[in-house]
Each structure stands twice: as C-alpha cells, then as structure tokens.
Amino acid sequence: MVQPSGIHSRRAALKMLDAVLRRGETLEQAEHSALRSVRKPADRGLALAIANESLRWQTDFDAMIDSATKQRLPDDARQRMVLRMMLAQTLRLETPSHAVIATALPLLAGGPRRLAHGVFSTLIKREAALPEAPSLPGPVMERWGARAEAIAPGLVDPPPLDLTLRDASETQAMAVQLAADSLAPGHLRLARGEAIEKIAGFSEGKWWVQDLAASLPARLLGKGTHESGSKHVLDLCAAPGGKTLQLAANGWNVTALDLSKRRLGLLKENLERTGLKASPLRANALIWEPKHLYDAILLDAPCTATGTCRRHPDVLHRIGPDQIEEMVKLQRGLVERAATWLKPGGVLIYAVCSLEHEEGENQAEWINANCDLAPLAITAGELPAGLQPTAEGWLRTHPGLLADEGGLDSFFVARWQKA
Numbered sequence: 001m002v003q004p005s006g007i008h009s010r011r012a013a014l015k016m017l018d019a020v021l022r023r024g025e026t027l028e029q030a031e032h033s034a035l036r037s038v039r040k041p042a043d044r045g046l047a048l049a050i051a052n053e054s055l056r057w058q059t060d061f062d063a064m065i066d067s068a069t070k071q072r073l074p075d076d077a078r079q080r081m082v083l084r085m086m087l088a089q090t091l092r093l094e095t096p097s098h099a100v101i102a103t104a105l106p107l108l109a110g111g112p113r114r115l116a117h118g119v120f121s122t123l124i125k126r127e128a129a130l131p132e133a134p135s136l137p138g139p140v141m142e143r144w145g146a147r148a149e150a151i152a153p154g155l156v157d158p159p160p161l162d163l164t165l166r167d168a169s170e171t172q173a174m175a176v177q178l179a180a181d182s183l184a185p186g187h188l189r190l191a192r193g194e195a196i197e198k199i200a201g202f203s204e205g206k207w208w209v210q211d212l213a214a215s216l217p218a219r220l221l222g223k224g225t226h227e228s229g230s231k232h233v234l235d236l237c238a239a240p241g242g243k244t245l246q247l248a249a250n251g252w253n254v255t256a257l258d259l260s261k262r263r264l265g266l267l268k269e270n271l272e273r274t275g276l277k278a279s280p281l282r283a284n285a286l287i288w289e290p291k292h293l294y295d296a297i298l299l300d301a302p303c304t305a306t307g308t309c310r311r312h313p314d315v316l317h318r319i320g321p322d323q324i325e326e327m328v329k330l331q332r333g334l335v336e337r338a339a340t341w342l343k344p345g346g347v348l349i350y351a352v353c354s355l356e357h358e359e360g361e362n363q364a365e366w367i368n369a370n371c372d373l374a375p376l377a378i379t380a381g382e383l384p385a386g387l388q389p390t391a392e393g394w395l396r397t398h399p400g401l402l403a404d405e406g407g408l409d410s411f412f413v414a415r416w417q418k419a
C-alpha cells in the first residue's frame, strides 16, 4: 500500500507519545529511538513539534475529544493519542485537515479508524478552539496551587533561546551582532528557530545554551578568584555542564562531578568547544569521598525537572508523588554529604529545576533543621532586574515571571554558609 507523504513523522510522534504516556519515559529518551528511522531534518522537526504540542495542550484536546464521544476513550487508547496529534496539527501547527486525516488514519490500521475520523470531523465542523493558555492537568494544578495560574500563560509556546556568554564583557557587542535582548550581564535572549550550530560564535565557543533561570545558581557564587589564585568549587551533579562552564569562566577551579558517563561526555565536549578548564570526575556522590574541603559547592540536584515544562511538556504528565518522593530522598542524601565537604566559611548553593514544594522550599527547611549550615540570604541586588528573593532569602523563578520578556524556567535556589 502506498503511504501518504509525511507518515514517517506522524509514526515517530506517536511512538514518542506512547513512550512518554504509557512507559513513563522522558520525551528526550523517547526521541532518540523514535526518530531513528526519520531521515530528513524537516520531518524530524515536524515529529517533535507534533509530540510537543500534543503534550502541551493535552488537557484541552482531551476535553474536546470527550465532548465528541459517547463512550469515554481510555486515557492511553491509541485512538485518543492519534486524535490528540490530529488536533495538535490542526489547532497549533496549521496543517490542512485533509493532510491531517490522510496521515492519521494509517496509524490506526486494523483498528476503529471510523471513530477517530468521526470525532475529528465533528470537532472541525464545530470549529473547536483552544483557550488562550493550556489547561494544566488536575494533579499538576493541585500541586502547584496558586502559582499554576501564573505559570500556564508561559506554556503557550516553546520558550525563546537563551545563551550564556563566556565573556560577560562582550554582552552588548554580541547582543547587537545577534539581534538579541539581554536581561543580565553575560545573558542573551534570541527568538527560537535557527539551528544552534549556525548561530554566530558557536564554533568559537563564545556561548552555550542555558535558560536565564538555570544561570542564576552559579551567578550567586560570584567570582572564583582571590589574591592567591583560584578558589575551589565542587560542581556536584555537574553534567552536561552549563554551570561548570559559568564557574570556570568566572575564575573558579572547578571539579565537575557526575555519575553519568554519557552526560560527562557532553560536559567534556562543552569544555573543549569553549576552551574553558575544569576537572571532570565520574563518581557516585552518595559514596564518593573528597580529598580536600571546598570553598564552595554547587549542588544542582537531580530532580523531577517539572520546572522545565515549557521546553519539556512531558513532565506535566509523567511526574507524580512517587517520583517526587524518590527525588526528595536522593536530594537529602546528597546535600547531607555535601554539607560536610565545605571549608569553614564555605558556601553551599542548593538548586533544583522543579516546581514542586517538596524538592524546593521544603528541602530548604529540612537543610536548615538538619545540616550544620547557616542560611545566607539571596539579595535582590544579586538578581536580574524584575526578580526578587522570597522573604526567607530563597529564589523561586517560574514561567510567569518576566513574562513580557519571554518568561523563565522554574528554579528553586537557596544558599548557606559553613560556620
């Protein structure tokens, strides 16, 4: 049978959705195997766009689908996944209906295609439309509470592209060269679209991709030099190295420790491209013992990553209480050990790209109560204009902040000092 053109990208998108929603894989993990058989970059881009938009607007697509079916389709039914993809193409990617139908029905070969066709046609006839911002899944609304309302508008589109510059003194010149905005020294914000490798300065290693929020933890450690040379920082859970690069560029002598061989490989590539120096170290921080104490430790802890929902909408559907609890335990194990590896006067930064209280605010309270460290409040003067620390001296960013400038990922950051 002749397959309609564009079917490969739709098959790959369906594979990704299936891996995320039925097997709990991250979209990034799923991407790898799903895109293996899709050769053309444009087809790969389309597959990713369909999967992303389906996940971003899933709650709204499901409400539409349910309004047009007599019997509710199970959440993980293939027809529901294909219908979400069809609606994503029509309502978000401006794909003509005939192309949507021609590429969707083969995905249901051997199954009830008529149902999908009927539901889709009904919704198109009704001129079903999306709300201004995606509705968040019920459990996410419950967890994020009052913040959810501010966050949702930040999820409408994929975020802009943020770069961190190797040399912050070039901020203005690079902003002009790349027609970019800058929200802080060493930060540039570009419209998303162009291939990363094609942006000027990539091959010379003048910058790396890093959301502004992700750059804040390392900024809060300041310069790494003093009269007698460089101070020692342990970048604990360092790979792929966005913060390692910042610390190295700021004069720190960096040990970049991570458990993952693959991710450390990326960190090494990043060091090579930027010409910055750090000492990568593969170890499990839960059993590793340092040979000396550190002036500073940056613990960018493994977490549920729900704060990256703008670029990874799969987290809206994959993460629940079990994953949160698992991460909370791991984070406590790591921070408990890190707290003993600081010199007197040494500074610890704890950061997570999570929107969950359990991994952020609750962990900071736990550290206050259980670790031999004194809180060192973050001040407004240390933050980009428009951001404020909390009353406790912590930092909590989310996609609803700096909304007019393009928003931010969500990070929780707090700081302590060893007596």
Ligand SMILES: C[S@@+](CC[C@H](N)C(=O)[O-])C[C@H]1O[C@@H](n2cnc3c(N)ncnc32)[C@H](O)[C@@H]1O
Pocket: 236, 237, 238, 239, 240, 241, 242, 243, 244, 257, 258, 259, 260, 263, 283, 284, 285, 286, 300, 301, 302, 303
């Ligand atoms: C949030 S990511 C780090 C991102 C990195 N700091 C950056 O800015 O590019 C968390 C990292 O923790 C690492 N990790 C998880 N458990 C670990 C452990 N027990 N010991 C060391 N690293 C661990 C993961 O491999 C992952 O790279």
